[in-house]
Amino acid sequence: MSKYSSKWLKVSEPSPYVLHVELARAPVNAFSTEFWTAYGKLFDSLVEDGVDCRALVVSSAFPKIFTAGLDLNDANSLGGNGVDTSRDSARASFATRNEMIRFQRAVGAPERAPFPVIVAVHGHVIGLGVDMISVCDIRYAASNSSFAIKEVDIGLAPDIGSLAFLPKITGNHSLIRELTYTARTFSAAEAEKIGLLSKVVEGGRDEVVKAALELAKFIATKSPVAVSGSKHLITHSRDHSVPENLAYTGAWNAAALMTKDISENLRATKKRDAARFAALKIPSKL
C-alpha cells in the first residue's frame, strides 16, 4: 500500500484488508490547500482503484498532536486561491464558494468510501480537525485529547463539515452551539458526553491507534457487502425521514440480498470456520 503514500500521508496495511493512513506534515499537521487536496485524492483513488480495503484508520503520525487545523500561512487557505479579488466582489465570492465546495468534497471523501473509516485522535484536534473527524464513521479518542471548533476565533462560521454533521451525529445541541460560539477547548470527556465518540481510550497516540486498528481488524473479518451497505444506509438514514429510508433500503437490499456472503456465513457458522469473502471490487478507474 506504500504506493499510496505521498509527501504528507503515510499509508500502510497493518493487517489484511486494513489500511492505516497517517497525517505527517510536520510539525503540527497544518492543512494547506495542497495537503487537503492530497487527503481527498487518497480516498478517491483507493475507491477508483478498487483496492480491497475493508476498514481504514486515520491518525496522526506525530506523538503530540492530531492537527492544528488550517495552515494560516497558506496564501490560498482562506478561499482566495489566487483570484484577483480587486476586480469584482461578486466574482470573488463565486470563486470563494467554488473553492469551499472543493474543500468540502476533499474533507468529505471518507463518507464516499465504501468501507468504514475510523479516526483515532490524541492531543490537539483543532478547527479543521473537528470537521475531519465529523465526516468519519467512527471516532476513538485518547484520554489526552483536547478539541476546539476554532473557526469563530478566526472570524468565520465553520463551513467544511462541523456544522453540517455535529447537530445530526451527536445528541446535545445546546452544548454544540456553546462550543461553536465560544471556540473554547473541550476535553475528551466532554466530547464523549455530547455523543461524539465511541470510546475514550486511556493514554495517548499509541493506545488509541492500537484500539482503532483492532476494531478495524475485527470489522475486516465481516462481509463487505453487509458492512458497506450498512454504511451507505446509515448515511442515507441521517439525511432522510424514516419512511424514505425504509423505501430506499428496500430498493438497496433487493440487490444486496443476492450476495453469496450470506451462504458463506451460514457455512462458516456450521463448520466453526472463519468466513472468507470476495472483495467488493468496484473497478471505476477508466
Place this chain on the structure above:
Amino acid sequence: MSKYSSKWLKVSEPSPYVLHVELARAPVNAFSTEFWTAYGKLFDSLVEDGVDCRALVVSSAFPKIFTAGLDLNDANSLGGNGVDTSRDSARASFATRNEMIRFQRAVGAPERAPFPVIVAVHGHVIGLGVDMISVCDIRYAASNSSFAIKEVDIGLAPDIGSLAFLPKITGNHSLIRELTYTARTFSAAEAEKIGLLSKVVEGGRDEVVKAALELAKFIATKSPVAVSGSKHLITHSRDHSVPENLAYTGAWNAAALMTKDISENLRATKKRDAARFAALKIPSKL
C-alpha cells in the same frame, strides 16, 4: 382481551386500558414469517377494532430471553417466500423487495397505533429484536439485557428498521456505526449511553415488566386525545423540519383542542378528582 391472543402471542389486560403483549414462541422467540405477520396483525387489529387501549407493553413471555431474532430455519425468512428465483434475477429482486416492505410494515405496526407502546426487554435482544424495539415509543431494559445488531454477521445490512430509526432516536452516530459494523454484543449500560433507553431496571424479566406496566398504567390515566396527539406529533417531528412540524401541529391541534378532555381536566383538578376520559374510539373496521 384474550381473544386477541394467538399461537405465539399472549394478550392480557393487567389494568384498565392497559394491554400486555407477550412474545411466546418457544424456546427463543425466533421470528418466522408467520410469527412477524401475526405480530403486525395484532397491532393493526387492535386499531381497526377500536379497542380502548391507552398504553401497551410488549415483553417476552420467557424468563431468559427477549428474542434471538430471525428464525433462520424458516425457509422464507430471508426474502425468498416461495419465489422460484431460478427464473430471473430481477423478478426475484422485486419479490424480495416486496417481502421486505411487508416485513417492515409488520414490525412497524406499533408506530401506527394511536397509543404508546412500551417495550420491556431482558436477556438477549438479538438482530430483529433491535429493529422491533427501535420502532416502539419507550424502551425499558433489565440490567441483565444484552443487545446485538446481528445482521452483518449473516451478511446483510439491517433492513427492517434499526438503521432507519437508530440514527434519529439516539445521540451517538459513532457508536451506532461501530455496533452495526461489528455486530458485537453490547450491554444495557452501553445502550443507555447512546440514548436508546429511558431506564435500566435492576434485575431481569420480572422487574422490568413490572416497571413498564406501572408506567403504562400511569399513562392510561391521561387524556387519550393528548397522549395520542403527542405520539403522532413526535413521530412527525422526527421526520420533518422544525417549521414543517410547527405548521402541521397547527393543523392538527386546530381540531384536537376542541376536546372535552381539557374541561374534564380542569374539572378534575378543581374537584381533586380523577379525570375520566371517553375512549378515543376510531371504528375503522368495516
Place this chain on the structure above:
Amino acid sequence: MSKYSSKWLKVSEPSPYVLHVELARAPVNAFSTEFWTAYGKLFDSLVEDGVDCRALVVSSAFPKIFTAGLDLNDANSLGGNGVDTSRDSARASFATRNEMIRFQRAVGAPERAPFPVIVAVHGHVIGLGVDMISVCDIRYAASNSSFAIKEVDIGLAPDIGSLAFLPKITGNHSLIRELTYTARTFSAAEAEKIGLLSKVVEGGRDEVVKAALELAKFIATKSPVAVSGSKHLITHSRDHSVPENLAYTGAWNAAALMTKDISENLRATKKRDAARFAALKIPSKL
C-alpha cells in the same frame, strides 16, 4: 437598554453587548397572551432596531421559579381569543390555528435573532417553560431546577415548540416520549442525561444566572459575523440534510468570508490585543 423594559420584562445590559432579559410577572411568571406577545415583540424589536447585542441571557427575576407556564386564568390562553365559537366549529378551528401560529412565532422569536440566546433556569420550569427553553440556543440549569412537559395534563399535545425541537436537539427519543406522555416532573440531572443542557450549575437562580452572564460576556468578545453565521447555519443544519446544508453554507460564507473581522482577528492575535469588531448593524426598522 432600560427603554426595552416593559410591564413584565426587565431588560438590562450587564456588560458591553450583553443583554439580560428577566421574566417578571409575579408571582410565578404565568404567561397570558399579553405576556407572550410582549416577549416575542421584545426580541423582534431588538432585531428591527439593529441593537448591537452580541449575546442575550433570559432568566426569571424571581428567586424560586422560572415559570409555571401558561396562565390558565387568561380567557384567551387556550386559543379562543374572543372568537365566538358557538357559530361554526371550522371557523373556530381556523381561528385557533391562527392564534397558535402567532403563539409559536412569539415564543420562537429567539431563533430569529442574529445573536445567541442563553437561557438560565432554576426552580420550576413547567409546560410553556420547556417550549421556551427549547427554542433558545444554549440552556444552563441550576441544580435545583425541575422540569415538566405539562401539556398532556391539561388535555392537549404540546404545540408551541417542545415536540418540534426536543426530538432534534437532544439524544434520547425514548425518554422524551416518556416525559411527554406522562407529564411527570424531571430533574436537572435527567434533563442533562437526555442532552437538553450544556451545564448544570450547582445552586439556584444566582449561581446559574452568573454562569450564563459570564458565558454571554465571553461570546460577546467574538466576531459577530462568525457567531451570527454559526447560529444561522446550525439552525439550517438541524432542518436539512448534510448535502443541503453544505451547499447552503457555501452560498452563505461566499459573502461572509469577505468580513474584515478575519483580518482584525489576525491583527489582534499578532499584537496580543483584544479584537474589536464593528456592530452587525442590520437596520430593518423603517
Place this chain on the structure above:
Amino acid sequence: MSKYSSKWLKVSEPSPYVLHVELARAPVNAFSTEFWTAYGKLFDSLVEDGVDCRALVVSSAFPKIFTAGLDLNDANSLGGNGVDTSRDSARASFATRNEMIRFQRAVGAPERAPFPVIVAVHGHVIGLGVDMISVCDIRYAASNSSFAIKEVDIGLAPDIGSLAFLPKITGNHSLIRELTYTARTFSAAEAEKIGLLSKVVEGGRDEVVKAALELAKFIATKSPVAVSGSKHLITHSRDHSVPENLAYTGAWNAAALMTKDISENLRATKKRDAARFAALKIPSKL
C-alpha cells in the same frame, strides 16, 4: 378475471395481460363508502394475488357518465361513519381524519399497483371523479367529457387526491386554482390545455375505451420489469429532487438490470420475433 367482478365493478380481460375495470353502480356511479372500499380492494387484491396484469383500463360501464362523484345520500360519505359526534369534537375529528386516510388509500390504490392504470373517461367527471383520474398513470378523455372539481360547492376543500396531484402532474397552477375555487365545469379541451390528458378522443364512451384498450394492449407487449420499474421511478421522481431520484434509481436498477427481459428483447429483435416475458409475479398473499 370475472372472479374479481363484484356488485358494482365489472372486471374482464379483453386481451392477454390486459384488465378492464368498469364502474357500474347505476345510475351515475355515485360513490358510497361501500363502493370506494370495493374499488380500492379490487386493486389491492390483484396485487396481492400476483395476477399477471400488465396494463389495466378503468372506465364507466354506462354510456352517458363516468361518475357523479360522492354519493351524498350515503350517511357515511362525509366522514361520519357512525361515530357519535355529539360526544367530543376532537374525537369526532380524529375519526374523520382516520376515515379520510382510508378513503385516500382506497382511491390511491392504482398508484400502488405494479402495472400502469389507464383511465378512459367520457361524459361527466365530477368531484371524486377528478381525484380518481389524477391518481391513475394515463388519462384519455372522450371529446364529450366535462369535468368539475366540485368539492368547494359542497363546502369543503378536495381531500382525496386532486389537490395533492394536480399541481404536480399538470402545468398551469393559475388554472388549477381557478377551477378549484370556482368548482366550475370545464371541457376536455381545457383539461388538455392544463396538461391533464394524454389525448382527447373524438366521440364518446365507445371511442375512448377502444383507444385506451389499444394502448393497454400495446403496453402489455413490453417487459414488465421495465414498465413496472418506470412507473415506480416516475412516481418517486414526482415526490423527490433530481439528485434524490437519481440516487434511488441507482439502487433500484442495480437489481432490475439483472433481468432476462433484456436478453429476451435482444433475441426478439435479432429474430424479428415477438418478445415473450415471464410474469412479474410477486406472491404477497399469505
Place this chain on the structure above:
Amino acid sequence: MSKYSSKWLKVSEPSPYVLHVELARAPVNAFSTEFWTAYGKLFDSLVEDGVDCRALVVSSAFPKIFTAGLDLNDANSLGGNGVDTSRDSARASFATRNEMIRFQRAVGAPERAPFPVIVAVHGHVIGLGVDMISVCDIRYAASNSSFAIKEVDIGLAPDIGSLAFLPKITGNHSLIRELTYTARTFSAAEAEKIGLLSKVVEGGRDEVVKAALELAKFIATKSPVAVSGSKHLITHSRDHSVPENLAYTGAWNAAALMTKDISENLRATKKRDAARFAALKIPSKL
C-alpha cells in the same frame, strides 16, 4: 374599504366581499422601497383586521401599463437601504440579505392571505411585475400584455419570487430558462403557452379587469372555509410530496369538515336558494 387606500394604492369594494386593489404610482408604477412596503402591509392589514374579503383583484390604475418594475431611482432599491457599505463587505451582505427577505415577504403577502388573489395585467409587466404575479393565485392577462423577466439586464438573478415560483407553477422549464437568461419581452400568447395564465382576455385594461372582477364575484359566492382551505392546501401541495400533502390534508380537513357551510350548501341546493356563509373572521389584530 377606502380606509385601506393609501398614497399609491387604491382600494375599493366593487361587489360584496370582493376587494379591488389598484396600483397607482404615476407614471409607470415603479416600485420604490416605500411602495412595496405599503403593498405588503396592505395585505397583512386586511388579514390582521379580519376583513371579510373572499376574493381580491390586483390591477394597475393606469391605462397603458401594469408596472415597469423596480424604481431604479430609489437609492435603497438595490438592497443598500442606507447601510454604509464601505465599512465591511460581509456586514453589507448581511444587510442586503435581510432587506431581500423583507422584500420577498412584502411581495409574497398575497400568498399569506386566506382569500384568493387574482391579478389582472395589461400593457407592460416588467421585472418585479413578474415576481408579483407569480405569487398571486390566478393570473388573467389582456391580449395587449407584454412581459419581461428583466433582472438579468440589470445584472442580477431575480430574487423576489420569479425563480422560486415559475419552475413550479408553469409547465416548460426550457422556455422559463430562455426567458430568464435573455430578459427578452414575451407576449401574452407565449405566457399562456408556458402555463402562466388562466386566460388571455381580448383587449386591454378595461376588459381584463372586468373579467377578473367577475371571477372574483363568483368565487365570493362560495364557502370561505372551502375556498380558503383549498388555497392553503394547493400551496402546501406545491411544496411537498404527494404523501406528505395527503397527510397534511387529513389533519387540516379533520377540523374544516365540521363547518356549517356544508349543511348550508345542502340547504341552499334543496331550496334552490343562494347559500349564505358566515365570514371566516380570524381576528389576529391585538
Place this chain on the structure above:
Amino acid sequence: MSKYSSKWLKVSEPSPYVLHVELARAPVNAFSTEFWTAYGKLFDSLVEDGVDCRALVVSSAFPKIFTAGLDLNDANSLGGNGVDTSRDSARASFATRNEMIRFQRAVGAPERAPFPVIVAVHGHVIGLGVDMISVCDIRYAASNSSFAIKEVDIGLAPDIGSLAFLPKITGNHSLIRELTYTARTFSAAEAEKIGLLSKVVEGGRDEVVKAALELAKFIATKSPVAVSGSKHLITHSRDHSVPENLAYTGAWNAAALMTKDISENLRATKKRDAARFAALKIPSKL
C-alpha cells in the same frame, strides 16, 4: 477552442464567449462508455479550466440524426464494465450501480456548468438522447425531429436522467408516462405540447443550429454573474420548496449583488453603449 476537440467531439467558438459542441461519432452518434465519458469530461474541463464561456450549444455534426442512443455493441454499455458477474450477484449489482452513477454524472455535466447549455436537435433523438437533452437548460428542435424514450424496449427503466427530469421540467405527467411505457416515437409537435421545447424551428439541422447559436450569442452579451446565478437558482428551485428557495436565494444574492456588472449595466444604458463584463473566471484547476 479546438484544443478541447477530441475523437468524437468537435468544439468551436462561432462567436465571442459562445462554444459549439458537435457530437461526431459516425454514423449515428451511438454512445459507448468511452464516448459518454469524454462528453462529461469536456464539460468538466471547461469548468475546471475557467474557460470564459457564456453560452454553449450542443448539436449533432451529422445532417440526419442527433443520436441513436446507447451503443449496444459496446460490451460495457449495459453496466457490466468488465466485472466478472459470475462470482456474486450482490457484488455485480454494486458495480452496476457504481457505473450508473458515473454515467449519470457524465451525462449530467451540463447542469454543473456555470453557463447555459442550449441543445439543438434534429432527426432522431433516441433513448439516451432524451436523457441528454433533459439535462440541458434550453431545448430547440427542428421540425423534422422525432423522439423516443426507448429504454423500455430494451427491457429497463430509463436511469440516466429522463425519469428524474421530465416529470419536473414539463407539464403533462399523463403523456410522459404514456411515452415512457410505450417507448413509441413522438414528434416535435408532441414534444412541444408537453412543454419539453422552447421552440420548434422549421427545417432540419442547419436551421435549428442557426437559431440556437443566435440565442447563445444573445445570452453571451448579458452579465455572467446574473445569467450564471439565474441558472443555479432555477435548478435549486426545481428541487426545493418555495420557502427554501427564497431563503437560499437570499444567501446567494447577498454575495452576488456586490457585482460591478450592475453599475456596468447602468453605465451602458446611460451611454447607449454595449455593456462589457469581466469573465466569471473560477480557476479551480490546481
